[in-house]
Amino acid sequence: MSFRYLPMTETDKKEMLDTIGIQSTEELFQDIPEKVRFKGRLNIKEATSEPELTQELKALADQNVNVKSHTSFLGAGVYDHYIPSIVDHVISRSEFYTAYTPYQPEISQGELQAIFEFQTMICELTGMEVSNSSMYDGGTALAEAVNLSAGQTKKKKVIVSKAIHPESMDVIKTYAKGFDLEIVEINHKNGLTDLVALEAALDDETASVVIQYPNFFGQIEPLQEVQKLLENAKKAMFIVSSNPLALGYLTPPAVFGADIVTGDAQVFGIPAQFGGPHCGYFATTKKLMRKVPGRLVGQTVDEEGQRGFVLTLQAREQHIRRDKATSNICSNQALNALAASVAMTALGKKGIKEMAYMNMQKARYAKSTFEKAGFEIAFDGPFFNEFVVRCKKDVSAINDELVNKGIIGGLNLRKMDPSMTDQMLVAVTELRTKAEIDQFVKELSDING
Numbered sequence: 001m002s003f004r005y006l007p008m009t010e011t012d013k014k015e016m017l018d019t020i021g022i023q024s025t026e027e028l029f030q031d032i033p034e035k036v037r038f039k040g041r042l043n044i045k046e047a048t049s050e051p052e053l054t055q056e057l058k059a060l061a062d063q064n065v066n067v068k069s070h071t072s073f074l075g076a077g078v079y080d081h082y083i084p085s086i087v088d089h090v091i092s093r094s095e096f097y098t099a100y101t102p103y104q105p106e107i108s109q110g111e112l113q114a115i116f117e118f119q120t121m122i123c124e125l126t127g128m129e130v131s132n133s134s135m136y137d138g139g140t141a142l143a144e145a146v147n148l149s150a151g152q153t154k155k156k157k158v159i160v161s162k163a164i165h166p167e168s169m170d171v172i173k174t175y176a177k178g179f180d181l182e183i184v185e186i187n188h189k190n191g192l193t194d195l196v197a198l199e200a201a202l203d204d205e206t207a208s209v210v211i212q213y214p215n216f217f218g219q220i221e222p223l224q225e226v227q228k229l230l231e232n233a234k235k236a237m238f239i240v241s242s243n244p245l246a247l248g249y250l251t252p253p254a255v256f257g258a259d260i261v262t263g264d265a266q267v268f269g270i271p272a273q274f275g276g277p278h279c280g281y282f283a284t285t286k287k288l289m290r291k292v293p294g295r296l297v298g299q300t301v302d303e304e305g306q307r308g309f310v311l312t313l314q315a316r317e318q319h320i321r322r323d324k325a326t327s328n329i330c331s332n333q334a335l336n337a338l339a340a341s342v343a344m345t346a347l348g349k350k351g352i353k354e355m356a357y358m359n360m361q362k363a364r365y366a367k368s369t370f371e372k373a374g375f376e377i378a379f380d381g382p383f384f385n386e387f388v389v390r391c392k393k394d395v396s397a398i399n400d401e402l403v404n405k406g407i408i409g410g411l412n413l414r415k416m417d418p419s420m421t422d423q424m425l426v427a428v429t430e431l432r433t434k435a436e437i438d439q440f441v442k443e444l445s446d447i448n449g
Helices: 010-020 050-061 086-091 109-126 138-153 166-179 195-201 223-230 286-291 316-324 334-372 395-404 434-448
Strands: 157-161 182-186 206-213 237-242 260-264 280-284 296-301 307-312 386-390 423-427
Touching: 086 334, 109 280, 109 296, 109 307, 109 334, 138 157, 138 166, 138 206, 138 237, 138 260, 138 280, 138 286, 157 166, 157 195, 166 182, 182 195, 195 223, 206 223, 223 237, 334 386, 334 423, 334 434, 395 423, 395 434
Parallel strands: 157 182, 157 206, 206 237, 237 260
Antiparallel strands: 260 280, 296 307, 386 423
16 A cells, blocks of 8 residues: 555545436536636646655755754744653543544543643743633734733723734734724833833823733843832733743742733743744633633532533633624644643642753853853843843854754844844753853854854
């Protein structure tokens, strides 16, 4: 047999044609005029055997640079972290691997329990009271939070720090068009949100303020100071986008009065995968529980007193609400949420804190090594596992040379902000060794001149 999957046999095809009362596939398309039918041969390769096709696809895939073939210092929202081996063992089980978002709770107890555990752990990390069953990614979750804030406060003005991920900013602006929201961007100063400009922008028409923690540059925003500013803004909500691994060490946003906390769970058990799919999370207060986008899994007991899990306050109700709905998202990233849950469970509370601490320590070692090598670090505030290095040459050209030396360099910030010429955002995770960091600094120094 040349192929692993056969769509149908000739017998299957004949039975289908007989069922609908025709003799051939050609007859099936008889209503399409002859003059618009394509009569030639498609300009595609001839079919080949599965082994040959697999070999060809592997050769194409091998042209990609990845975190297994190269040492990566690229972050900016997608990171190379340790993934416990048990993650793949669990998510590869057929009852999980093939499961879609559960529509029939009574026969999806295992999937629902896994989602419930995910929600619980996200609440523990963020300090919030309620979490949904996951979202497509961190950017989607953040934009949904913005829309919810506008619906809740009945206000149209949303203040967003330009120190959030630029791609998340794009998603927010796209969502905002449908709700006719006014997005006010606040510049960053020394790598942090300009609080003076933020205070000046706040008024009674502000629906919410959006801050990333740690922010796009890796800097740790002073959420307590932002909270104080918001105390003077009537009903303005506080939205925080946060790396959940960083929350294993940093003070949770809930302590600073956050109304909604969102982010991406890719840091737990989900490979970089060339940018996706990942898994967003959305956590908030009980007050806003009925307006949470996506799905919520609740714990209950059956008529015999046995513990069970159900879908509660389903987002299907959002459809019925029509113009009053704050979201039309009713799905979730069940498999990736499971991967994140397994990873967090395997690491445990102490493990997550230790992992976060290792990120901070190794990033600080890298920063000091760069400084000793004569590089200028763009910002001097506290940071998590990313920092910005100034280079003398074009960062894109530098990264091209680094790839040839087996290293994936940091993000060229000029791509995100034209004013940040020759600046590189470097990410250092717990997987990077001292030798790898030293080699990276050496190679970058040689190229930089």
